[in-house]
Amino acid sequence: MSKADLQKETVLHYDDFPFDFLTAEDERNIEQWQPAPFMRFANQYLDADTQVAEIGCGPGRATLFMAKRDIPVVAIDVSAGSLLLARRRAPQCQFVRASNLDLPLRDASFAAVVSDGVIHHTPDAWRSFCELARVLIPGGMLYLGVYRRRRYYYYVYTWLGRPIRWLERRGWGNLLIHLTLLPLYYLVHKVKSRGKRTWHGAKNFFYDYIITPQATFHTREEIELWGQRNALELVEYDEHVGNVHAFVFRKSAEAEWK
Ligand SMILES: C[S@@+](CC[C@H](N)C(=O)[O-])C[C@H]1O[C@@H](n2cnc3c(N)ncnc32)[C@H](O)[C@@H]1O
Incomplete structure (x- = not known):
């Protein structure tokens, strides 16, 4: 690209x-x-x-x-x-x-x-x-x-993130992410923030950390x-x-x- x-x-x-x-x-x-x-x-x-x-x-x-x-x-x-x-x-x-x-x-x-x-x-x-x-x-x-x-995040974004980004660009893959990974991610954030993190906030974190098109x-x-x-x-x-x-x-x- x-x-x-x-x-x-x-x-x-x-x-x-x-x-x-x-x-x-x-x-x-x-x-x-x-x-x-x-x-x-x-x-x-x-x-x-x-x-x-x-x-x-x-x-x-x-x-x-x-x-x-x-x-x-x-x-x-x-x-x-x-x-x-x-x-x-x-x-x-x-x-x-x-x-x-x-x-x-x-x-x-x-x-x-x-x-x-x-x-x-x-x-x-x-x-x-x-x-x-x-x-x-x-x-x-x-x-x-x-x-x-x-840092471990380099590996998360580069190796784990690649197939997730691939899925996210496909309708069925996106749905799958919204039904599985995102709720899980939200739950982890909710627990770590002692109930304060909103769905909107967790979703934006997920999109910034995993889905963002470029991270060096x-x-x-x-x-x-x-x-x-x-x-x-x-x-x-x-x-x-x-x-x-x-x-x-x-x-x-x-x-x-x-
Ligand atoms: C992870 S956010 C960080 C936002 C803010 N600095 C913070 O710490 O909350 C990354 C930001 O960089 C912006 N960004 C990405 N590429 C950019 C560019 N080429 N020029 C200016 N801003 C850019 C995005 O639009 C996004 O708002």
């Missing part, structure tokens, strides 16, 4: 199944849904004077959190369906529908960039990464969450090297944030962008 077709499939996927699982109560307690390294990042580097670009905001889990802290955010996503939900949650932010492969933002224009769980869903994670670095000002900070290569997996060494090539210095690293690992980079103060 060409990169353009893969991107189109990803857009359709997240329009139909935005990564949305927050209940009204979760929205009220949105801090609870921020990963620990992101909370540290926000506490240390973000305030009401920090211009933030959130790239791949999805339905606004982090957007809402930053909006509640009066942090000025420009939130971008390729999926209109996801943006609709995010805008409803954080109407004071600015929203733009665009791809992170070609951001409609000027070079060196944001003091902080946040991109959690996004670049691994694009047809070219390296290019998406370079775009994040491009829009940062010298001395600016990047928070990045990306799927870990050395990256090692720490690879992402650090990408950082070096973009004048980004790694200042914090967290290996365990569910299926992703989290990186905090600072862009070199001497970096020049033409």
Whole structure:
């Protein structure tokens, strides 16, 4: 499949199944849904004077959190369906529908960039990464969450997920999934969340983790090297944030962008 077709499939996927699982109560307690390294990042580097670009905001889990802290955010996503939900949650932010492969933002224009769980869903994670670095000002900070290569989820998505994705594209296979795997998945989520997870939320998790058309997996060494090539210095690293690992980079103060 060409990169353009893969991107189109990803857009359709997240329009139909935005990564949305927050209940009204979760929205009220949105801090609870921020990963620990992101909370540290926000506490240390973000305030009401920090211009933030959130790239791949999805339905606004982090957007809402930053909006509640009066942090000025420009939130971008390729999926209109996801943006609709995010805008409803954080109407004071600015929203733009665009791809992170070609951001409609000027070079060196944001003091902080946040991109959690996004670049691994694009047809070219390296290019998406370079775009994040491009829009940062010298001395600016990047928070990045990306799927870990050395983790069981890589095998689940790649090997177990392949036949499930094949089934999902067929009417009878889709029905089978809805009658068997999805209820099971929902049940597990319901138990783990002590009854809080909704069907809608569990289904969107399932579609994000198993059915999403593109997921790539990256090692720490690879992402650090990408950082070096973009004048980004790694200042914090967290290996365990569910299926992703989290990186905090600072862009070199001497970096020049033409
Ligand atoms: C797993 S969701 C993560 C959403 C949000 N960052 C969060 O953590 O809740 C992945 C998001 O990436 C977006 N996405 C995928 N490819 C993209 C691209 N090329 N440019 C911008 N956003 C993209 C999807 O539309 C989806 O909303």
